[in-house]
Amino acid sequence: MLIARRARDVTAAEAPLLAAGVPLMATAVRALGTAVAGLLRQRCGRVVGTSVAVLVGSGDNGADALLAGAELARRGVAVIAIRAGSRVHDGAARAAHRTGITLLAPGAAALARAARCDVVLDGVTGIGADGPLRGAGLDVVVGLLAALEAVPRPDRPLVVAVDVPSGIGVDDGTVAGPVLGADRTITMGTAKPGLLLPPAALLAGEVDVVDLGLDLAGAEPAVVRLERADVARLWPVPGPTDHKYTRGVLGVVAGSTGYPGAAVLATSAAAPLVGMVRFLGPDTVVDAVLARHPEVVHGDGRAQAWLVGPGIGVDDGERLAQVREVLERAVAHGLPAVVDAGALEVLPERVGAQVVLTPHAGELARLLGARGEDVAREDVEARPLAHLRRAVALTGATVLLKGAVTLVAGPGTAVHSQADGTAWLATAGAGDVLAGVVGAALAVRSDDVVAEPGLAAPLAAAAAAVHGRAARRASGGGPIVAGDVARAVAATLAEVLRD
Numbered sequence: 001m002l003i004a005r006r007a008r009d010v011t012a013a014e015a016p017l018l019a020a021g022v023p024l025m026a027t028a029v030r031a032l033g034t035a036v037a038g039l040l041r042q043r044c045g046r047v048v049g050t051s052v053a054v055l056v057g058s059g060d061n062g063a064d065a066l067l068a069g070a071e072l073a074r075r076g077v078a079v080i081a082i083r084a085g086s087r088v089h090d091g092a093a094r095a096a097h098r099t100g101i102t103l104l105a106p107g108a109a110a111l112a113r114a115a116r117c118d119v120v121l122d123g124v125t126g127i128g129a130d131g132p133l134r135g136a137g138l139d140v141v142v143g144l145l146a147a148l149e150a151v152p153r154p155d156r157p158l159v160v161a162v163d164v165p166s167g168i169g170v171d172d173g174t175v176a177g178p179v180l181g182a183d184r185t186i187t188m189g190t191a192k193p194g195l196l197l198p199p200a201a202l203l204a205g206e207v208d209v210v211d212l213g214l215d216l217a218g219a220e221p222a223v224v225r226l227e228r229a230d231v232a233r234l235w236p237v238p239g240p241t242d243h244k245y246t247r248g249v250l251g252v253v254a255g256s257t258g259y260p261g262a263a264v265l266a267t268s269a270a271a272p273l274v275g276m277v278r279f280l281g282p283d284t285v286v287d288a289v290l291a292r293h294p295e296v297v298h299g300d301g302r303a304q305a306w307l308v309g310p311g312i313g314v315d316d317g318e319r320l321a322q323v324r325e326v327l328e329r330a331v332a333h334g335l336p337a338v339v340d341a342g343a344l345e346v347l348p349e350r351v352g353a354q355v356v357l358t359p360h361a362g363e364l365a366r367l368l369g370a371r372g373e374d375v376a377r378e379d380v381e382a383r384p385l386a387h388l389r390r391a392v393a394l395t396g397a398t399v400l401l402k403g404a405v406t407l408v409a410g411p412g413t414a415v416h417s418q419a420d421g422t423a424w425l426a427t428a429g430a431g432d433v434l435a436g437v438v439g440a441a442l443a444v445r446s447d448d449v450v451a452e453p454g455l456a457a458p459l460a461a462a463a464a465a466v467h468g469r470a471a472r473r474a475s476g477g478g479p480i481v482a483g484d485v486a487r488a489v490a491a492t493l494a495e496v497l498r499d
């Protein structure tokens with residue numbers, strides 16, 4: 001599991017090691033040098049004779065970056081260093097000087113040179129920053145972003161962020177000013193919340209954590225990300241005495257004459273993962289679902305979890321009445337349920353954590369608006385975690401906010417952040433497939449969720465992970481439709497469960 005801790009917790013954990021003389025900075029610099037050399041080798045086929053530009057802020061983040069630059073210079077890389085702060089760390093400046101690196105003033109000429117290097121190392125600010133970039137750091141980032149515009153995309157340098165992309169909200173993932181988006185972030189000691197929380201997470205690229213030996217046991221995880229083994233631990237494997245009812249029955253209310261496909265997609269994703277899917281919907285939709293999945297059972301009855309809403313419009317009165325009835329029954333029995341799309345309109349005022357809402361940013365804004373909050377989609381996109389938390393507080397539900405990075409939290413649970421998919425997953429019907437997988441995850445562990453409703457959050461995050469991985473598997477780097485993702489779900493779970 002990738003665990004992000006807040007800046008103050010990292011600083012506190014560093015203090016005793018620094019007091020004991022542990023050379024944390026040397027470890028950070030070595031890791032940076034190795035990572036950049038690896039990228040140079042990948043990009044240019046060699047290290048010697050390549051070029052790196054280092055943006056040097058005035059704190060230890062800049063010192064790390066400049067010392068890594070000095071190490072790369074010793075390995076035959078042509079390094080330029082650009083001042084991006086009011087001062088430069090003495091020891092780092094001396095080391096740079098010894099390797100022949102000159103610190104350049106942040107003028108247009110220096111930034112134009114940086115824009116043509118093979119790698120840019122962003123060491124403007126790290127966890128010591130307060131607020132968005134200002135002063136020389138801001139000028140350098142704005143100037144470099146402009147200089148990069150003049151370089152054809154394939155020729156632009158790879159950007160490596162030291163600890164965090166400078167200027168992001170380290171603890172809250174906000175992006176309140178210009179930030180140089182990174183291809184890779186080499187982060188020290190532990191992940192930081194801003195590397196996992198959108199919108200900042202989208203500027204961090206691939207995140208590598210450098211082990212500094214920090215004791216973070218006492219620091220509360222701010223954000224967590226499930227990895228393959230975590231998903232495998234959460235997902236039950238049937239035993240020899242299991243039968244279809246013990247494996248979990250998922251009841252689904254989905255689809256409309258306008259959107260019959262949503263029901264097909266949700267059931268396609270869920271059917272292989274559960275003991276049985278029961279389906280309720282308009283006759284034409286039932287026919288479409290059964291044509292694709294003869295194993296689906298049509299009609300009401302007992303279920304261990306319910307999924308309501310895919311393909312149901314906010315003005316589909318008849319279907320919403322059915323959703324309301326099913327949802328009230330599920331809530332009364334404390335059963336887990338997934339409430340998606342149009343069904344969010346008929347969510348009871350308060351529910352428990354075993355109910356998982358699956359809005360996208362627009363739907364979350366609407367949900368909050370219906371509860372008296374003045375929120376637009378853009379507000380949710382700018383501060384997704386804050387709005388997700390608000391929705392949890394107002395409804396009592398577990399909320400899964402869909403996006404390129406999917407966030408999940410319930411009342412009192414850790415915040416989960418999953419980014420397992422691919423940009424090709426931004427396609428119609430992907431949300432219906434996700435709803436099916438979340439429904440399945442709740443159905444197969446229904447008894448556990450009834451006993452411990454807080455489990456709904458990690459299970460929903462695990463479902464998001466399976467969904468994202470299925471998309472990547474189906475895509476293989478190319479275009480996909482949602483049906484491809486649904487068809488890849490079963491094999492993806494098999495792969496996740498394989499040791």
Ligand SMILES: NC(=O)C1=CN([C@@H]2O[C@H](COP(=O)(O)OP(=O)(O)OC[C@H]3O[C@@H](n4cnc5c(N)ncnc54)[C@H](O)[C@@H]3O)[C@@H](O)[C@H]2O)[C@@H](O)CC1
Pocket residue numbers: 014018024025028057058059060061062064085124125126127128129130131132133134135137138162163164188
């Ligand atoms: N403390 C340690 O032992 C270690 C620290 N490390 C590095 O040190 C960093 C923390 O170093 P610092 O505490 O010196 O802080 P930073 O280097 O993150 O930033 C503080 C400096 O940036 C300036 N600054 C603050 N806010 C700014 C803003 N909004 N815009 C522009 N400039 C701003 C300040 O004037 C100060 O000089 C970590 O992020 C990490 O990269 C690593 O070497 C690991 C070990």
Ligand SMILES: [K+]
Pocket residue numbers: 061122123124125126161162163164165166
């Ligand atoms: K940085």
